[in-house]
Every structure is written in structure tokens, then in C-alpha cells.
Amino acid sequence: MNKKRILVLSGFILIAALSRVFPHPYNFAPMGAMAIFGAAYFTNKKLAILLPLLAFFVSDLLVNNLLYSGFYGGFTLFTPGFYWMYGSIALIVLAGFLIMKKVNMKTIIGGSLAASIIFFLITNFGAWLGNPMYPQTIEGLMMSYTAGIPFFHYTIAGDLVYSGVMFGAFEYAKFKVPALQPIK
Structure with missing residues (x-):
């Protein structure tokens, strides 16, 4: 196990998650x-799933209790319907295991687009099930799904931009710091 690699990968994911506290368009x-990213680089499949979920949870705590504290009226551990978002992240990691077997421009773009589509389909399905505004x-x-369309382009843009930055920065880091290469 390459502890330095795991620490750096975890740091990339946590920094990305914490970027949610800065102003941005909805769903970007x-x-x-x-x-x-986790699916592509973690050789331990459990870490590949757990670390993005943990980073998402930490950023949710900050976003929900700092930025949206007035909306929730107090400390919020989980928002309504959180399981649809967390479930979509886990499903994206699983899809990433299939898509990201080799890291290159094609798989990064394909993985990003697949991630956006999975997130859109799962979370809007959850919104339909959990919101009495929508007939069942x-x-x-x-x-x-129609209500989610105006935000979908931001989801795509966010996934593409963050993927480009994360994958590009880590590939550069691997080039500069050979200790970040996976241990065979």
C-alpha cells in the first residue's frame, strides 16, 4: 500500500469537495x-467508494450548516433525500470502475458525462418520489426530469471542469513525484 499516494488522492477529493462552499452556479x-477520480486511481475499491462519500458528507455539513443554515433552521446532519445523492455518487464510482480502467482524455470525458447523466437520473427520480408536488x-x-433540465448543463460543466483539473493535476503530480505511482 502506497500511503503517500492514498493521502494525496484523498486530499484531491477533499479539496474538490470543500470547493462547494465557494459561490458557484447551482449544480456546478x-x-x-x-x-x-476515486474509481480511476484507488486500487482499493472500498476506499474508492468511501472517500468520495466521506468528502461529500464533510462538505455537506459545511454547506448545509454554514451557507444554508437559515433554510434548515438549525444543525442539519443530512438533507431530505440525501440518500439519492449519496447513492448516485456510489453508483458513479461503480460505473467509473468500468469506464476508467485506463486514464486518458476519452475516458475522462466519457466518465464525466456518464457521471452527470447518472447524477441527473438518480437525483431527479428521487425528487419525483419524495416530493408531493409531482404526481406519482x-x-x-x-x-x-423536465424541472431538472435547466440545471443539467451546470452539472455537465462542473463534472468536466473538475475532472480536467483533478486528473490533470494528479497526472502532473505523478510525473513530478514518482512515489505517487501505484505499487505493482
């Missing part, structure tokens, strides 16, 4: 990028 976030019919489900 690192969630999908963190998930495919196919029409209601389509209403939920």
Missing part, C-alpha cells in the same frame, strides 16, 4: 468528478 460541483405517475416523473 465536483461530485461526479470526485467519484470517477410517468407524467410526474417526466415533470421532475
